[in-house]
Amino acid sequence: MPDQDPKRRDNRSLIRGLVLMTAGSFAFGWALVPLYDVFCRISGLGNPEARATAATIVSENVDQNRLVTVEFMSNPASNGSYEFHPLAASMQVHPGKLYDTKFYAKNLTGAPSTAQAVPSIAPGIAAKYFHKTECFCFTPQKFGAGEGREMPVRFIVDPQLPANVDKLTLSYVFYDTTQTTAQP
Amino acid sequence: MAYASTAHDAHDDHHDQPVKGFKRWLYATNHKDIGTMYLVFAMIMFFVGGFMAMLIRAELFKPGLQLMQPEFFNQMTTNHALVMIFGAVMPAFVGLANWMIPLQVGAPDMALPRMNNLSFWILPFAFTLLLGTFFVPGGMPAGGWTMYPPLILQTGAAFPMLIFAVHLMGASSIMGAINVIVTILNMRTPAMTLLKMPLFAWTWLITAYLLIAVMPVLAGAVTMLLTDHFFGTSFFNAAGGGDPLMFEHIFWFFGHPEVYIMILPAFGIISEILPTFSRKPLFGATSMIYAVASIAFLSFIVWGHHMFADGMPMAAQLFFMMSTMLIAVPTGVKVFNWTATMWRGSLSFEPPMLFAIGFLFMFSIGGFSGLMLAIVPADFQYQNSYFVVAHFHYVLVPGAIFGIMAAVYYWLPKWTGVMYSMTLAKWHFWLSTVFVNVLFFPQHFLGLAGMPRRIPDYAVQFADWNMVSSIGGFGFGLSQLLFAYLVIRCMRGEGKKATAAVWDGAMQHGLEWTLPSPPPYHSFTTPPDLPHQVHL
């Protein structure tokens, strides 16, 4: 009758506790995925609101005395299924004024395909002063076999942009998501 | 089962001798047998990982590509790390725990002998799987042991094998950890209160809790890699709304406690050896326990120091910098106490003591370079350079590995009943110490001069120190053959007979020395009293 032995019962409850701890750690590892996001939202760290969403600021006082260089960069998907580049390499802009530019993408494969652009702004501290009112990165972009087209971006640089920043870089990675995202 | 059987010892006489042949090992439930298997396995993996290191240093002997393609070089660096961490250092510590914890706390065996068997026998499968990737299309994993996506997702057929191997290694160490905790908490001889417990058992108890807390997190992270690769999830895929940086956060939440998993048991070993050969009790034993516990706690809140250069808000950089530097306080307490233990002691310099003193000096060097790396603006300069390589090799080789070797030289006569050649062991120490410094110290210079890590070829201005470092590497590698020779001789019972106490100053320093050398196959079948002179 092993259960009569108090030592053995002790072992069982300790082991049960330790196995629960293990399971808890495993669950915690997965919980970290949403938790990091929640933490950044609560603390305001890492500028979580500067994600790929349309900005609503449209009119501001245009700062005619200040010129900021905005550079455009493109990184096509690493599997080589897209050609992707900006039509203009850079622009001189006045903070507070709305500007348009275009990027060109072409599906190099012989089949319909979907892509998603993911934007990034450098330097990071200036990211929250760069507002996109319209961007092809807001939604997945569908392409027919061999189709190529120009895609617009409208943006406005906030006049609050710190004085020591005179150059911003907007770069996109253009991911082929045909395999990985469920089609809506 | 082991504990319950003490009640009917009389019926179990036929168990006093091990079964003959391979069944003794395959069905092993005896903590001494399993400890031996762990240690032998760790030694084999030490030479496998060491062989990879030799290939790496051979390629870096001169600038230019001599011996291998860059892809193969990357496979070697990645697998050298995985084999050394999960195959050599961690199993060696578990092996030491298996052998020593029951002897130190006066228990007849580990609490869960069958799980013990399972947790060992998983390892050969895990490493067959990992090393077997050598033969699959695309070769071995080459994305670094940290497995950052998206790079690691480009691994070929080896990818699922790598993930499964990591899962197995994790499962094995979690089982080992549960076993250690249950043994220490439930099977300690009643006379031994927790604060009277030897430091090796203490550090292992804390390490075991660390393992339970973080190995499952690693398992989760690699599972996410697996689903990203095969099932179209986007945990780390920016195109699907995920974030590759997220992996680094989760990985290093495991990774930083992991580096303490690899050093805390060594702290315990050093705390056993220094008092013995100083013929004094350990200075500030209780503060040592609290220091280890604080290090373990702090290890959970410093992971960001691996990611300073990734782009991080200022507030987070400051937090991780400060918390990291805070670890220097309990570590400083430990180094101070070890030094104070030797102060005015009657020192003698047998091989375990030499390795312990070597540990003290060289681990501190690694600790200091770690402090330098913790400083955010300095880290921007040092990160991803050979300075980092020098740093973590100083804490892992003359730190963790020297700790393990000190333990082996300390307890090997107890395990086998015979003494090794003191002269050859001292040669092994001095050769290892000289060569390990020739090997790693110049890497500080290389890093500060700007040589990046993980490259098979380099600019010519780095040639001289790389050649020196490689010579140190070959010297260190060859010196370890001496270690293998000494251990194998003892295992075959060749050498002078060892006494029960083995070391002149040992008798006061633990229950294990009250048993004959070698100890009987089943020891402490009834809970022993503490000899009144036993202190930490």
Ligand SMILES: [Cu+2]
């Ligand atoms: Cu760390």
